[in-house]
Amino acid sequence: MFFRVMDKARIADLVRGLSTEYEVIGPVAKGERFTFSVIEDPADLRLDFDTTILPPKKFFFPPEERMMRFRVADNEVVDDEAFASPRVLFGLHPCDINALLLMDNVFLGEFEDPYYKAYRDATLLVGVSCSPRETCFCNAWDTDEVHWGFDIFLTDLGDRYFVSVRSVMGAELLDRHVETSPITAEDTAEFQAVVREFKRAFPAKLDTSQLPLLLDAKFDDPVWDELGERCLSCGACSMVCPTCYCFDVRDDLDPDQRSGERKRVWDSCQFSEFSAVAHGQTFRESRASRVKYRYYHKQWGYLSKFERVLCVGCGRCTHACLADISPREVVTALVEGSEAR
Numbered sequence: 001m002f003f004r005v006m007d008k009a010r011i012a013d014l015v016r017g018l019s020t021e022y023e024v025i026g027p028v029a030k031g032e033r034f035t036f037s038v039i040e041d042p043a044d045l046r047l048d049f050d051t052t053i054l055p056p057k058k059f060f061f062p063p064e065e066r067m068m069r070f071r072v073a074d075n076e077v078v079d080d081e082a083f084a085s086p087r088v089l090f091g092l093h094p095c096d097i098n099a100l101l102l103m104d105n106v107f108l109g110e111f112e113d114p115y116y117k118a119y120r121d122a123t124l125l126v127g128v129s130c131s132p133r134e135t136c137f138c139n140a141w142d143t144d145e146v147h148w149g150f151d152i153f154l155t156d157l158g159d160r161y162f163v164s165v166r167s168v169m170g171a172e173l174l175d176r177h178v179e180t181s182p183i184t185a186e187d188t189a190e191f192q193a194v195v196r197e198f199k200r201a202f203p204a205k206l207d208t209s210q211l212p213l214l215l216d217a218k219f220d221d222p223v224w225d226e227l228g229e230r231c232l233s234c235g236a237c238s239m240v241c242p243t244c245y246c247f248d249v250r251d252d253l254d255p256d257q258r259s260g261e262r263k264r265v266w267d268s269c270q271f272s273e274f275s276a277v278a279h280g281q282t283f284r285e286s287r288a289s290r291v292k293y294r295y296y297h298k299q300w301g302y303l304s305k306f307e308r309v310l311c312v313g314c315g316r317c318t319h320a321c322l323a324d325i326s327p328r329e330v331v332t333a334l335v336e337g338s339e340a341r
């Protein structure tokens with residue numbers, strides 16, 4: 001990794017330059033909130049965004065993905081190519097870059113997913129520093145920092161960015177499209193001060209130290225029933241989550257019934273049909289069991305396989321949940337042995 005500094009005013013040059021080679025996607029305003037979208041005009045890019053409604057996972061694992069076309073008569077697959085055009089995803093916060101690294105374990109691990117891989121290979125990542133909101137708890141999982149998994153990372157120093165360059169592609173893009181300068185001792189000192197201030201700005205740190213042990217011990221805790229009473233099974237928490245990756249596969253026939261396409265669509269473990277099997281049996285019929293399952297998968301099952309929890313503390317689920325269920329409350333209830341709220 002090496003470092004440069006760049007005037008903030010030059011962001012537009014960088015985005016314009018990148019747009020000559022890539023599709024550039026970044027945060028833009030949507031009403032009072034923000035969303036990742038294709039940047040047509042650099043002035044639309046809002047690097048001061050707090051978070052986006054949906055995470056960047058939608059560009060690697062779209063809500064609906066056509067996997068293949070098929071012909072029924074001869075049982076033939078006619079088109080199953082995974083393709084993605086080159087693009088730059090601009091303005092990812094550390095939590096969202098860390099979330100992609102967690103998704104990589106799933107989609108690029110033991111069973112490589114060609115669709116996810118095509119998107120991942122075609123995409124360069126430019127990260128940007130952020131300020132914690134009251135619902136952020138990324139610091140509890142050490143996902144408030146990111147040291148790899150990006151090409152360029154911009155830390156806001158007020159009038160300029162401290163630019164961390166992680167990849168050869170990132171260095172080449174900077175060289176081609178924007179003027180930067182070598183860092184000075186003053187830049188480094190300011191960078192350190194900004195990082196210190198960022199760490200101080202978090203709300204009280206969530207105590208997760210005993211979590212796997214507590215989950216082992218509290219499988220039958222009343223807290224799960226209490227959460228199940230409140231949960232609406234709407235699935236919003238998993239849809240907005242940058243690390244939830246469950247999906248369903250559907251075959252849609254064309255009107256002529258001779259051909260069709262197979263699609264992969266987002267699914268949620270909070271839906272009762274999610275764990276339904278033949279003969280109408282459902283493994284997790286109660287809402288309590290489904291809420292519990294989501295926490296056990298994220299904070300126990302994934303951890304036991306990949307030594308990381310499947311949560312980056314972005315707080316999106318907290319904002320999305322109409323029943324006011326949040327990981328912060330659930331973890332606190334388990335740790336303190338109290339009611340969830």
Ligand code: SF4
Nearest residue numbers: 241311312314315317
């Ligand atoms: S569980 Fe909630 S806080 Fe954790 S990564 Fe998913 S949306 Fe973010």
Ligand code: SF4
Nearest residue numbers: 231232234235237321
């Ligand atoms: S968003 Fe809240 S109410 Fe909806 S499924 Fe998730 S926990 Fe339940």
